[in-house]
Amino acid sequence: xxxxxxxxxxxxxxxxxxxxxxxxxxxxxxxxxxxxxxxxxxxxxxxxxxxxxxxxxxxxxxxxxxxxxxxxxxxxxxxxx
Amino acid sequence: xxxxxxxxxxxxxxxxxxxxxxxxxxxxxxxxxxxxxxxxxxxxxxxxxxxxxxxxxxxxxxxxxxxxxxxxxxxxxxxxxxxxxxxxxxxxxxxxxxxxxxxxxxxxxxxxxxxxxxxxxxxxxxxxxxxxxxxxxxxxxxxxxxxxxxxxxxxxxxxxxxxxxxxxxxxxxxxxxxxxxxxxxxxxxxxxxxxxxxxxxxxxxxxxxxxxxxxxxxxxxxxxxxxxxxxxxxxxxxxxxxxxxxxxxxxxxxxxxxxxxxxxxxxxxxxxxxxxxxxxxxxxxxxxxxxxxxxxxxxxxxxxxxxxxxxxxxxxxxxxxxxxxxxxxxxxxxxxxxxxxxxxxxxxxxxxxxxxxxxxxxxxxxxxxxxxxxxxxxxxxxxxxxxxxxxxxxxxxxxxxxxxxxxxxx
Numbered sequence: 280x281x282x283x284x285x286x287x288x289x290x291x292x293x294x295x296x297x298x299x300x301x302x303x304x305x306x307x308x309x310x311x312x313x314x315x316x317x318x319x320x321x322x323x324x325x326x327x328x329x330x331x332x333x334x335x336x337x338x339x340x341x342x343x344x345x346x347x348x349x350x351x352x353x354x355x356x357x358x359x360x
Numbered sequence: 361x362x363x364x365x366x367x368x369x370x371x372x373x374x375x376x377x378x379x380x381x382x383x384x385x386x387x388x389x390x391x392x393x394x395x396x397x398x399x400x401x402x403x404x405x406x407x408x409x410x411x412x413x414x415x416x417x418x419x420x421x422x423x424x425x426x427x428x429x430x431x432x433x434x435x436x437x438x439x440x441x442x443x444x445x446x447x448x449x450x451x452x453x454x455x456x457x458x459x460x461x462x463x464x465x466x467x468x469x470x471x472x473x474x475x476x477x478x479x480x481x482x483x484x485x486x487x488x489x490x491x492x493x494x495x496x497x498x499x500x501x502x503x504x505x506x507x508x509x510x511x512x513x514x515x516x517x518x519x520x521x522x523x524x525x526x527x528x529x530x531x532x533x534x535x536x537x538x539x540x541x542x543x544x545x546x547x548x549x550x551x552x553x554x555x556x557x558x559x560x561x562x563x564x565x566x567x568x569x570x571x572x573x574x575x576x577x578x579x580x581x582x583x584x585x586x587x588x589x590x591x592x593x594x595x596x597x598x599x600x601x602x603x604x605x606x607x608x609x610x611x612x613x614x615x616x617x618x619x620x621x622x623x624x625x626x627x628x629x630x631x632x633x634x635x636x637x638x639x640x641x642x643x644x645x646x647x648x649x650x651x652x653x654x655x656x657x658x659x660x661x662x663x664x665x666x667x668x669x670x671x672x673x674x675x676x677x678x679x680x681x682x683x684x685x686x687x688x689x690x691x692x693x694x695x696x697x698x699x700x701x702x703x704x705x706x707x708x709x710x711x712x713x714x715x716x717x718x719x720x721x722x723x724x725x726x727x728x729x730x731x732x733x734x735x736x737x738x739x740x741x742x743x744x745x746x747x748x749x750x751x752x753x754x755x756x757x758x759x760x761x762x763x764x765x766x767x768x769x770x
Contacts, residue, residue: 298423319428322490335486 280356285332285349292327293345296320306346324348332356364536365768367609368447368597370439370547371708374410374590374695378442382705383712386720391694393573393588398553406562407571409553410590410696429495429504430469431551435593435701436501437508440545444509447597449543451510453607460513460541461506462532463595464524464548466700466755468498471554501549501593513541519700521755522661524548525594526703526763530618532598533763542603547704549593561589564628566665577697579662579690579722580669580736582729587663590696594704613711614766616650616748619643623758629667630754634675637752640760641679644750648764652680655764656746657719657737659710661754662690663697668754673732682733687744689722689737703753707763710751714767717745 290304297304297314310316310324325336328348334355342348371378374392375385385392393408401407417426417434420441426434449459476492494500499517506515514535518528525548532546552558561567568585570576577588604611619640625631645652661672669690680686691709698705713719722736735741746767753761 296427319491319494323427326487326489326491330483330487 282349282353285352286345288331289328289345289348289352292331293324296324296327304345306344306349308345309343310345311343328352334359362537362539363601364533364598364615365601365604366596366612366615366711367599367604368443368449369612369708369711370442370595371705372412372415372435372439372592373698373705374412374592377412377415379708382708386691386694386709386712387718389694389721389723391573391723392590393576393696396553396558399555401558404558404562405569406558406567408568408573408576408588409558410588411553412592428491429500430472432465432469432549433495433501433504435551435591436463436547436549436595437504439547439549439593439595440505440508443595443597444545447609449509449597454543456510456512458513458542459509459511459545460535461502461511461515461545462518462528462535463502463505463546464518464520464528464700464704465498465501466519466521466524466550467552467557469496469500470552470557472496474554474556505545509545511545520759520761521757522697522699522702523753523755523759523761524700524703526707526751526753526761527620527759529596529615529703529707530620530761530763533615533618536598536600542600544598545595546598547593547595548701550699550701551591552699553589553591558589568664574724577664577693578724579660579664579693580673580728580732580734581725582727584664584666584669584729586665587692588696590698592698592705593701594708596704596707611768613714613768615763616766617644617647617764619647619762621760623760625758628756630671630758632667632671634671634678636758637672637675637754637760638678640762641675641750641752644762644764645679648748648766650748652684655686655748655750656744657710657713657749658686658688659706659749659751660688660690661752662692662722664690664692670729670731672752672754673734676734685735687719687737687741688734689720691720693723703751703761706751706753710749710765714746714749714765718742719744719746
């Protein structure tokens with residue numbers, strides 16, 4: 280899966296969870312600060328990403344931007360192969 | 361003594377998604393049953409339910425609310441929105457710390473529980489949604505209402521099965537009467553028309569297996585078949601008379617009594633003599649400072665199960681006497697049984713009867729059970745100016761709860 284493909288899936292999950300417009304969700308977007316997401320939103324986004332990519336995210340620590348999420352997913356997928 | 365009045369109502373029911381639609385449905389004797397659409401019920405043995413029709417939660421809730429709330433919370437919030445809007449309660453006229461919430465639900469977020477247990481079974485415990493607990497716990501209707509309306513007085517939840525709505529309103533009434541709160545948002549909500557809900561009640565043989573909506577829920581009929589499960593919510597805004605008058609609120613009715621007792625008899629069967637059900641009625645009437653003969657109308661629990669309707673009839677006759685002319689109807693003949701929301705929408709129905717002088721009929725009865733010797737409301741006797749009415753609710757566990765209402769007069 281390419282970086283772009285991962286991004287568009289992550290973007291769709293965040294859009295669905297936060298109700299924000301897709302244009303507002305870019306690689307540099309800070310999920311909590313820029314999207315007014317609370318702790319439950321973050322938990323739910325992580326849970327959806329785990330389902331979507333069949334990976335496990337042990338902690339939300341260190342995940343602030345969309346880019347952090349995409350990089351994390353990329354690494355997990357690479358580890359699985 | 362502080363008087364407690366109703367200044368707002370909201371209703372979300374199988375026969376109408378607002379108080380005005382609900383009351384119009386009651387007066388038209390509209391039956392709200394259809395074959396179940398929420399899931400494939402073909403293997404349950406049950407055909408009909410009282411599902412909501414054309415319900416659009418986005419009329420009163422945000423998209424995020426839908427993701428964060430089980431249906432039972434959504435229904436509660438929807439009915440609360442209508443009630444608060446009608447009451448005109450806001451932070452300019454009500455201190456947050458003097459406003460509380462006591463809401464009821466028989467089961468809570470059962471659909472969410474079902475979904476997440478299946479997910480855990482299929483995908484493992486680590487895939488359970490983080491929203492599972494906050495959406496499914498049965499206190500979250502109360503919690504969400506308090507959050508939305510900044511109600512910072514008591515916020516609690518009553519879980520007494522099918523008496524939940526009535527117990528919730530009664531306990532909220534007490535908060536104001538005893539001076540602990542000025543305004544209470546109260547009622548009940550239920551959303552259990554799902555696989556596990558229908559299957560569970562069907563296993564107890566309490567559900568009507570009828571396929572004809574007109575012959576499905578027949579309270580007090582000799583051929584009654586059990587109840588049709590309904591879903592929805594009802595909300596009341598209760599207020600001290602002083603608080604309501606000070607802000608110039610429109611008063612809809614007064615709550616004048618509440619009786620609560622326990623059968624202490626059996627988990628699911630009512631005491632066949634209805635002794636404690638009778639005492640709950642008597643307590644509500646005593647608190648109202650009236651006599652049974654002053655009561656014109658009883659909105660019965662009337663589930664259309666064999667056990668309830670005969671025991672309830674005995675209880676009514678114990679309190680009112682065999683020759684009483686008090687009129688009785690079960691609106692479950694139209695709405696089905698909304699479990700923890702039943703008492704809440706029936707409170708709305710009872711207030712409507714006081715306001716209009718038109719009683720809801722006991723729809724569908726063709727052959728009244730001789731074991732149920734009560735005067736049912738029908739087409740001929742329904743126009744009946746009513747000053748005092750009571751509403752009965754009884755729940756699995758032996759919970760008996762009765763509210764006494766008075767037509768508003770200063």
